[in-house]
Amino acid sequence: MGAQWKQKGREASALKRGQVFGKLAKEIVVAAKAGGADPDLNARLFVAIEAAKKHSVPRDTIERAVKKGAGLTGEQVNYELVAYEGFAPHKVPVIVECLTDNRSRTAPEIRVLFKTGQLGAIGSVAWMFNHVGIVEGHHANTAQDLETVAIEAGAQNVEPEAHDVPAGHIGARFFCDRTDLDAVSKFLSKAGWMVTASEMSYVAKNTVEVPESQRPEVIAFLTAIDEHDDVHRVYTAMK
Secondary structure, rough: OOEOOOOOHHOOOOOHHHHHHHHHHHHHHHHHHHOOOOOOOOHHHHHHHHHHHHOOOHHHHHHHHHHHHHHOOOOOOOOOEEEEEEEHHHHEEEEEEEEEHHHHHHHHHHHHHHHHHHOOOOOOOOOHEEEEEEEEHHHEOOOHHHHHHHHHOOEEEEOOOOOOOOOOOOEEEEEOOOOHHHHHHHHHHHHEEEEEEEEEEEEEEEOOOOOOHHHHHHHHHHHHHHOOOOEEEOOOOEE
16 A cells, blocks of 8 residues: 555545546546647546546546547636645555645645644655656566566666456556656557556655554545545555
8 A cells, every 4th residue: 555545446435426437537637638638649648538438437528528628618627736745543644636626625625634644734744755657557468578668668667567457468567757657658558558557656665564453544534535526646655
């Protein structure tokens, strides 16, 4: 759990279906606004659309979100990414990223959710994490040397990835500078990799071992944070 809280299958939790769709559609809107409406030229948008399809978001909802983000509907898109830092119960470092169109609404609501933990100032926790780009994917050629692929793609590091990797494929997670994220994603796609995630992420420099007796309280805190409508990603140093 040292990277993103519930990174695998986070939308498949107990969240209401409509809330899941809303979070996925918001990511599509932001991705389209940042990189354009063509998923073949916008790696982040491609991944966002694939995630939405995986969770059965209706096609018209996806198309509407793409058009909205790309400015093709005349609607204004005012989402901003806001990060909150602090500690979960038992001093577990946490970074919460929100996509919000109203910071004045989001801030006090996040503050309330931190009542069982401790909300900190900007920079109070971020120094405990590396802010990097991460690209995940799989490839049918299992004979590839991942280190070589990473170097060619412009990534700084790579590790094998076995989660949700089809049989007969090799899976990997590539780490890169944030400014290289799009370039690494595009290189891997052109090289035959099926990119399943392409995002900026906070990775804990050192993880925190939480005793089993304390884990339920920490998990309950993280789950409550994760279920807030404006919360986009939750990162924790919990092992």
